[in-house]
Amino acid sequence: MIRTSFFLAAGALIGLSGAVSADGSSGADAEHGAAADRALVILTSESLQTQGMAMILANAMQQQGTELSLLLCDAAGDLAARSYASSAPINTPPENPAGQVTPEGILQMLVNQGAQVDVCAIYLPNSDYAQSDLREGIGVAAPGRIAEMMRDLSIPVFSF
Template structure:
């Protein structure tokens, strides 16, 4: 190995190590204050995958616990989570250290709503499903494209899509 290759590898390793430390620092340790984080967040969920739906809800819950004001947009197959009485085919197992044991995306969604999350289905969900607005869980609305587009364009509101 040439000295030039060795120096390049050493410089790259140092840069990766420093960027990793900076990234870890910016994403917080146990004493991290969330004061400078976004106060609002938009979560768009379209996936029909049970694990993807579950992880979207788990991460939404974590954001809400950290003080984010949540808006959740459910489209396509994920819109079914907004239907009163909907039940996932099976619960999701949580890691062994989690006292919850098993959870469902719709159960976490309801908890998020109970804690103030705004939940809406896409404007085209109901006309393209077998459901009516009366079938939606109490508190779930139908998104209007204009206001939703404004929220998506707002640089102060991060958008997370699953």
């Protein structure tokens, strides 16, 4: 049920129809209640499509009112660098008027709309980047804060 709801949300983001009630809530909202208010998305994959889908789903959650935190680790941390550009845009279905998107483009939109986005604490010391190379609004995660979120049973954690 949860996976189906997220795929419907992703479809709605990219121009397909999704089931939403008159008050703007979905079945997933009612099913999860307050737990849907916050979410932690951990992205480590270097796969362009996995990064793109993670960003699309994160955007759908944010659009549905979820207070979103994203943690970018390993190869996915590169998305946080101002100088980073995906090797190619992701083609969306023909029904989508947007046509093509990039994971870093959606990531910047999430930041602009209030998502808390951080790279893993060990990302910068193990990359060619410095904190000054990160996109505006992206920080370095404090392990204690992330651990608190992971331990909080009311905050779902999604990893890609």
